[in-house]
Each structure stands twice: as C-alpha cells, then as structure tokens.
Amino acid sequence: MCGIAGLVGWNGQDDLADIATAMLTRIGHRGPDGLGAVIGDDWALGAVRLAILDIAAGQQPISDDSGRFWLAYNGEIYNYRELRAQLEASGAHFHTQCDTEVLLQAWIHWGEACLDRLNGGYAFALYDRLESRLILARDRFGKRPLFTARHGGALLFASEMKAFLAVPGFHFRQDAGQIASILGTWTPLPDQSGFTGIAQLPMGMWMSVDAQGMTQHSYAPLAFADGPAPADETEAKQMIRQTLTRAVDLRLRSDVEVGVYLSGGIDSAIVAALATDLNGRPPATFSVTFDDASLDESPEQQAVSAALGTRHQALRIAAADIVDACPQAVYHAEVPTFRSAFVPMFLLSRATQQAGIKVILSGEGADEAFLGYDLFKETLLRSTWTSMDEDTRRQRLGRLYPHLDHYGPQDIAALTGLYQQFASETMPGLFSHEIKFQNGRFSARLVKGAGDPFAAITALVAQHPELQAMSPVQKAQWLEYKTLLPGYLLSTQGDRAALAHGVENRCPFLDPAVLDLASSINLRFDDGFDEKRLLRQAFADRLPDCVVNKRKFPYRAPDAAAFAAAHPDYMDLLLSDSELAKLDYLDAGFAKRLCAKVLTKPASEISTKENQTFLFLLSLALLHHAFVARQELPGHGLQRPAPPLMRMVDLRSRA
Amino acid sequence: MDKIRAFIEDQFLVSFDEDFPEDTNLFKEGIMDSFGYVQLCRFLEREFAITFSEAEMTGNVLVSLSQIRDTVAAKVAALGKAG
Numbered sequence: 001m002c003g004i005a006g007l008v009g010w011n012g013q014d015d016l017a018d019i020a021t022a023m024l025t026r027i028g029h030r031g032p033d034g035l036g037a038v039i040g041d042d043w044a045l046g047a048v049r050l051a052i053l054d055i056a057a058g059q060q061p062i063s064d065d066s067g068r069f070w071l072a073y074n075g076e077i078y079n080y081r082e083l084r085a086q087l088e089a090s091g092a093h094f095h096t097q098c099d100t101e102v103l104l105q106a107w108i109h110w111g112e113a114c115l116d117r118l119n120g121g122y123a124f125a126l127y128d129r130l131e132s133r134l135i136l137a138r139d140r141f142g143k144r145p146l147f148t149a150r151h152g153g154a155l156l157f158a159s160e161m162k163a164f165l166a167v168p169g170f171h172f173r174q175d176a177g178q179i180a181s182i183l184g185t186w187t188p189l190p191d192q193s194g195f196t197g198i199a200q201l202p203m204g205m206w207m208s209v210d211a212q213g214m215t216q217h218s219y220a221p222l223a224f225a226d227g228p229a230p231a232d233e234t235e236a237k238q239m240i241r242q243t244l245t246r247a248v249d250l251r252l253r254s255d256v257e258v259g260v261y262l263s264g265g266i267d268s269a270i271v272a273a274l275a276t277d278l279n280g281r282p283p284a285t286f287s288v289t290f291d292d293a294s295l296d297e298s299p300e301q302q303a304v305s306a307a308l309g310t311r312h313q314a315l316r317i318a319a320a321d322i323v324d325a326c327p328q329a330v331y332h333a334e335v336p337t338f339r340s341a342f343v344p345m346f347l348l349s350r351a352t353q354q355a356g357i358k359v360i361l362s363g364e365g366a367d368e369a370f371l372g373y374d375l376f377k378e379t380l381l382r383s384t385w386t387s388m389d390e391d392t393r394r395q396r397l398g399r400l401y402p403h404l405d406h407y408g409p410q411d412i413a414a415l416t417g418l419y420q421q422f423a424s425e426t427m428p429g430l431f432s433h434e435i436k437f438q439n440g441r442f443s444a445r446l447v448k449g450a451g452d453p454f455a456a457i458t459a460l461v462a463q464h465p466e467l468q469a470m471s472p473v474q475k476a477q478w479l480e481y482k483t484l485l486p487g488y489l490l491s492t493q494g495d496r497a498a499l500a501h502g503v504e505n506r507c508p509f510l511d512p513a514v515l516d517l518a519s520s521i522n523l524r525f526d527d528g529f530d531e532k533r534l535l536r537q538a539f540a541d542r543l544p545d546c547v548v549n550k551r552k553f554p555y556r557a558p559d560a561a562a563f564a565a566a567h568p569d570y571m572d573l574l575l576s577d578s579e580l581a582k583l584d585y586l587d588a589g590f591a592k593r594l595c596a597k598v599l600t601k602p603a604s605e606i607s608t609k610e611n612q613t614f615l616f617l618l619s620l621a622l623l624h625h626a627f628v629a630r631q632e633l634p635g636h637g638l639q640r641p642a643p644p645l646m647r648m649v650d651l652r653s654r655a
Numbered sequence: 656m657d658k659i660r661a662f663i664e665d666q667f668l669v670s671f672d673e674d675f676p677e678d679t680n681l682f683k684e685g686i687m688d689s690f691g692y693v694q695l696c697r698f699l700e701r702e703f704a705i706t707f708s709e710a711e712m713t714g715n716v717l718v719s720l721s722q723i724r725d726t727v728a729a730k731v732a733a734l735g736k737a738g
Binding site: 229330390394395410411412414415416417418420421435438439441442445590593594608609610641 | 665666667668682685686687688689690691692693694695696697706707708709710711712713715716719720
C-alpha cells in the first residue's frame with residue numbers, strides 16, 4: 001500500500017524534485033517504508049511505499065526497460081499472479097515479484113482494456129514520455145483515493161488532498177455548493193472533495209491528460225447483472241462459501257502477516273473464519289469496544305475470537321478518546337463527516353500498527369452486496385406500500401426494525417403515517433433514499449442559501465440511464481455504492497483511518513465475483529426482510545450462534561454527547577462568534593441554535609439528524625482550520641517522521 | 656395548543672413566522688425526518704391522552720402545524736363527548 005502524488009504541465013520557478021518530495025512527505029503516513037519520485041522537465045510523479053510484496057525489489061516509481069513509461073501505484077491487484085502468467089505467455093519479461101510491475105506490463109500490452117481485468121483496490125499515475133501523456137485510473141468501487149486539482153497551467157494529483165498543501169501558491173477554499181450537497185446526501189459524491197477546484201477521479205474511471213486537454217472515461221459501470229443462478233438454497237450457500245473463500249484467499253497474498261478487524265457482526269466473522277481455514281492457523285484480530293453498552297459488541301467479538309482461536313486485541317474507546325483524537329482524524333479524513341465512528345477506527349489502526357501488523361481484512365461491502373441495511377427493507381416496503389392492506393403493512397413494519405430501540409410496537413401508527421408520506425417518488429431517481437435524505441435536508445440548512453442540496457445527485461442519476469431498468473432495491477444499492485460506501489465507509493472510516501497509521505485494509509466482499517453472486521441470489525429465495533439470511537446460514541456451522549443469529553447492528557460511536565461532556569478547547573471554533581464567522585458560507589444563526597441545543601440538552605433529547613449536523617459542523621470547522629487557515633490542530637503526539645528517500649530519478653534535460 | 660408549536664420549533668429548530676407559516680407542509684419543506692415524526696406522534700399521544708390509529712395515519716393528517724392542531728382538537732373533543 002502506498003500513497004502517490006505528482007503533477008504535469010508545471011512551469012513555475014520552484015524545483016520540481018523539491019515539490020514532489022514535499023507533496024509525498026505530506027502523505028508519508030500512507031507509506032512509511034520509503035519515498036521515491038521521478039522528475040521530468042514539466043512533470044513529476046512518485047510514491048511513498050508500505051512494503052508488502054517483494055519487499056526488497058518493489059521500489060517505486062518503476063519504468064519499463066525502454067524508460068518510456070513511468071508508474072506510481074497505490075493499492076493491490078489481487079489477481080496479479082494470474083495476469084502475470086497471461087502477460088508472460090504474450091512475451092512480457094519481469095524483474096520483480098511485485099504487482100506494480102504486472103500493472104505496468106498490463107498497461108503496455110493491453111492499454112486501457114487492462115483495467116477491466118484488474119481485481120483489486122488501486123489508484124495509479126502512469127506517465128508516457130513518448131506521447132507526453134499522463135494516465136490516472138481508479139478501481140471500480142473507489143477503494144483507493146485519487147484527487148486532482150488545477151493549479152495555474154498545471155494539473156496536480158495525489159492520494160490525499162493534504163499533498164497539495166506542499167505545492168507553492170496552492171490555496172484551499174471550502175466550496176459552499178459542494179458542501180450543501182455533501183450535507184444533503186451525507187457524503188461526497190464520487191467526484192466531490194468539498195473544496196473549490198479539487199475533484200476526485202470517480203470510481204471505475206480513468207483519465208488521460210496531455211497537451212490537447214483532459215478526457216475522462218468509464219471502464220467498469222456498476223451493474224447488478226444476474227450471474228450463474230443457483231438452483232436452490234443449498235447450492236446458493238455452497239456458491240457463497242466458494243466465492244468468498246476465493247475472495248479471501250486472493251487477499252491473503254502478502255509477504256507480511258495479515259490480520260482481521262472483527263466488528264462483532266457476521267461479515268468480519270466470516271472473513272476471520274476463512275482466513276483461519278486458508279492459512280491453517282488463526283489470524284491476529286483487532287476490535288474496538290465501548291464503555292457505552294448500547295454501542296458495544298465485545299461479547300460477539302470475543303465469541304468469534306474464542307471459536308476460531310485468534311490472537312485478539314481489543315481497544316477500549318471512551319468518549320474522551322474520541323474527543324481527543326477527532327481533530328487529527330478529521331485532518332486525515334479531509335472531508336466533512338456526519339458521525340464520529342471513524343475516530344475509533346483511526347485509533348484502532350494505530351494499535352494495529354503497534355502490534356506489528358501492516359495488512360488487515362474487514363467485512364466492508366457485505367451489506368451493500370447482500371442487502372444488509374434497513375434501507376433496502378424500507379425500499380421494498382415503500383415500493384409496494386400502496387398495494388398492501390393494513391394487516392400486511394403492520395406485519396412488515398414490525399419486522400423492519402428489530403434492533404432499533406427508538407422504534408417499537410407502539411410506534412406502528414406513527415410509522416404508518418411516515419411511510420404514507422414516502423410511498424411514491426418525489427425526487428427523480430432517488431426514491432429509495434428520500435426518507436434518509438430528510439435528515440440531510442436538515443443538515444444542509446447549515447449552508448446559507450444552500451439552494452437545492454440534491455441538484456448534484458439528481459444530475460448524477462440522470463447521467464445513468466441504466467438505472468431505469470433496475471428494480472427499486474437495485475437502485476438503492478447503486479446509490480449506496482456511489483455515496484455511503486465510497487464517500488464514508490471505504491474512505492473516512494476505511495482507507496484514510498487505516499492508512500493514517502500505515503495499515504492497509506482489504507475487503508473480500510468487494511471482489512467483483514462476490515457482488516455478481518449476491519446479485520444472482522438476492523430476493524430469489526426470500527423476501528429480504530430477514531437480512532443476509534443465506535449469507536449467515538452459509539457459515540452457520542462455522543461460527544457462534546450469537547453472531548450468526550444476530551441482526552444487523554449499525555456500528556456507531558458516541559456522537560455529540562461526547563463533545564458536550566468534554567468541551568475541548570477546539571470547540572471555540574464553533575462557539576466563538578469571530579471563529580464561526582470565518583466559515584462565511586454558514587448560516588451562523590442556525591449553527592448557534594444547533595450548538596446551543598446539542599451542547600446543553602441531555603443526549604436522549606438529541607435526534608440523529610442533530611447529532612449528524614453537529615458532526616458536520618465540527619468537521620467543517622476543523623477542516624477550515626487545517627486546510628484553509630493552515631493552523632495547527634491539537635494532537636501533536638500523532639505526528640510521524642518522513643519516509644526515508646529510496647529513489648530519485650532525474651530525467652530533466654539540462655540546458 | 657401552543658405546546659405543539661413549541662415542540663415542533665424545538666424539535667426541528669424552526670420558527671413559525673410570515674416566511675414560515677403554520678400551514679407549511681413540514682415533509683415537503685424537509686423539516687420532518689423519520690425519528691422526529693415518531694417523536695412528534697409520541698408527544699401528541701402523551702400530552703393530549705389520545706391514540707392515533709393506522710387508518711387515521713394514512714389520511715395525511717400530521718403534515719403541517721395547523722393540520723396537527725385541528726386533528727388533535729377534534730380527537731380531544733371526541734374524547735370529551737365519549738366521556
């Protein structure tokens with residue numbers, strides 16, 4: 001795992017080698033084992049490396065024998081051995097055992113057609129010196145990040161935006177329009193960053209940059225096409241076991257030890273069980289636990305660890321720990337965030353690193369593929385609401401929220417009224433998310449004159465006519481794969497939280513074969529209200545009953561109440577009128593009213609939407625402080641040393 | 656009945672005035688979220704000793720402050736007659 005950065009079209013006075021080194025040093029946490037760069041006349045690219053495969057020979061950036069192509073690459077291509085065999089059969093020669101070289105040769109042999117063959121999470125930059133052309137590409141689910149920014153005549157790119165802090169003359173500015181959209185839809189859209197002039201390369205896309213301009217292309221549109229359909233439930237469970245075994249096996253390829261993050265849920269338990277079976281010995285496992293029993297899943301974590309015999313390490317998180325680490329974790333996340341649950345994951349990666357583990361597997365992606373979220377059940381219910389009689393509605397509502405203590409049988413009438421209001425589509429293409437986005441409308445009120453916070457996502461779905469042929473639940477999945485998964489779970493709570501401490505996270509449930517299989521099984525053998533039923537049953541005899549039979553339990557951490565109790569100094573960013581005024585796009589009156597309520601009323605009176613909006617407000621203020629104002633954040637103890645310089649290739653023509 | 660207004664203003668951080676009249680559809684304006692709606696129903700049932708039926712709730716009764724007031728007043732009056 002690594003971080004990459006670079007630029008093309010540079011005509012400034014500053015030395016390109018210095019700029020590239022400074023950019024890479026800013027993201028040195030992603031690759032503490034070494035820094036390398038190649039410098040051309042008006043371009044540069046490089047990587048910081050976390051050595052996982054072929055540790056001695058895998059330095060970056062690398063080039064082909066002719067020196068025409070230079071590649072800086074972040075991520076893992078899990079099927080690199082199979083691709084290498086195919087390339088060798090076509091005459092390619094290899095100098096290393098690294099997947100980096102396989103990617104380089106794959107591009108040389110197959111061009112952009114290579115992208116669809118790659119199974120993994122990656123982002124890369126490849127410079128073609130013959131054509132003076134830069135290629136940037138990103139994996140199909142948005143596992144690994146890649147940001148671009150225009151700066152004068154140059155185009156900057158980096159795994160994390162903080163690399164741009166090192167570019168002379170570059171300034172960050174928060175973008176009110178994007179922020180309204182982020183608050184409305186809960187996360188950045190695939191191309192959004194929250195800052196003016198900075199874009200993400202969306203998942204499943206590549207771009208080409210040369211003197212003629214910039215073009216962007218999609219290579220892996222998200223689809224829920226039915227794969228080979230199993231004949232019955234027995235065969236379905238068999239296929240689930242086979243496909244996941246293969247997905248975990250591919251992700252155990254590493255020259256360093258691979259651990260597992262155990263959440264307490266079924267998905268990560270399955271991953272841990274398969275890792276144990278495939279390795280022939282139990283892995284090291286890591287978990288967060290909470291003082292607050294309503295959030296804590298230690299009994300299930302311990303049950304899985306005991307059943308498999310893993311070497312387990314639990315990190316107990318108090319509310320004060322979240323408050324202490326929040327500014328640093330937000331700095332790593334770089335985008336506004338709607339909840340605090342990424343902060344414990346930021347702290348867990350530090351504990352994982354201290355335990356000597358560089359690679360972990362997790363259960364991320366299972367709920368999207370196998371319909372684990374309540375959202376999917378809500379969509380099923382709402383899409384057939386008007387055709388159901390009262391008894392059926394009552395029975396379905398009762399099955400909807402078995403885990404949520406804030407809804408109960410006494411609320412059936414209220415929920416009926418609610419669903420009645422949301423029984424037909426009023427936001428084109430967004431039916432499944434209309435209830436969820438009501439919380440977002442509340443958050444978007446933070447932005448003065450926000451306009452329509454859903455204009456951007458409405459435009460996004462309109463650009464995808466393939467959605468029209470999808471069922472309401474598939475549309476809901478599509479939106480989850482484009483919003484919450486890449487915009488929070490894989491990024492703020494995933495890649496950024498793990499790589500902050502040089503830990504690479506791998507997700508077997510994001511294997512394309514797993515999604516294809518799930519798409520062929522979902523709703524075929526049941527009505528979907530017993531979420532992930534076949535997935536759970538497929539591993540019922542391998543895992544403790546308390547985990548197999550546990551219903552979906554959303555991973556949460558203490559939210560606004562933690563900040564109300566601890567009242568850290570940095571809350572002045574919100575509570576001082578002059579500090580708050582620096583965020584000139586905010587509706588200061590609404591922000592103050594929100595803070596007054598959230599920080600004084602008992603936690604039981606603070607609703608989800610208020611918690612969510614408070615976390616957005618706090619993260620916006622911290623991001624402004626760190627990126628726009630370039631002020632120090634609390635938490636200096638978390639600073640890490642720059643990676644050692646391993647390679648500097650100077651290709652500049654001398655006058 | 657001003658308790659209802661106060662509850663909504665506090666729960667949803669809004670202020671009813673000329674720009675935000677009491678007959679505003681709270682769902683369409685994005686004021687009402689799912690948790691808040693359930694809280695509102697619980698509040699009304701507790702405060703006015705009334706119970707909503709599922710059939711009533713499919714009639715779009717609780718969408719604006721003025722509608723909520725009318726509905727609650729009618730239910731309270733019906734209770735009085737029955738008692």
